[in-house]
Amino acid sequence: MAINIWKYSSPQTFYPLAGKLAPWFLGLAAVLALVGLYIGLLLAPSDFQQGNAYRIIFIHVPAAWMSMFVYLVMAFWCAVGFAMNTRLSFMMALALAPTGALFTFIALWTGSLWGKPTWGTWWVWDARLTSELILLFLYIGFMALHAAIEDVRRADRAAALLALVGAINVPIIYFSVQWWNTLHQGASVSMTRSPSMASIMLIGMLVMSLAAWMYAIGASLLRVRIIIAEREQYADGVAAGAS
């Protein structure tokens, strides 16, 4: 029997489903984070060039990956919202934005803490760092624009348009280290060649990335529930006021 996915595109039916799924994702995130921290902080050896400063990688790289990935997912839901005119898609985009902004902030902050001991500076205006900072401003702009427009459906559409236009920044961030001469190093992990790091370090980084991924899903499911309930409450209030 085929499962009717359209059934879950309605906020009322998605609300309990999100409530059931969120604890699983958050629990999985906690377990993966513990395993990842164990590998990264206790098992992995120190780096022959950077000593133990490299251990920032277990926070920095997962946060940076998620900052870009969450933005793409957010832009995807905005596009679905425009194409299908589904309310839930816009709510999903709105639910993802704070978590994406959080990961972007963590990536920038830990990058700064990593830059000081290895490059000798907290910040440089190179392409990778600058485009990642623009990503943070895009997240903040998306949330601020949404909050500034009174009519929720108009706010959904205006903010979604901003998110879609801003999506061009994601490939710019990703390829910045190839397109321009940056202080930031190139990708340590890519699909086309073997990774330039010890496998235990790589495993730790991948486990932490999975943890960050699960956390992002769990946190945005919890937030989308709050958004659904808030809008329901608001609609009830409007209906009550009109009658």
Add this chain to the structure above:
Amino acid sequence: MSWNSAAEFFAMGGYAFYVWGSYAVAAVCIAGEAWWLVRRARTLQARPGLNGQQSIRQP
């Protein structure tokens, strides 16, 4: 295990401020988001719909 003592672990080869600073900022951010989510959910429960109805209509 790549450490000989707990002191060595916490010292991080002289990079304690940078390494633990990174882990701390991530922990604080995640705790902050959790706190914010809980607060938003509580506000919602404390204020059932303006017409006195419960917050969400279950199907």
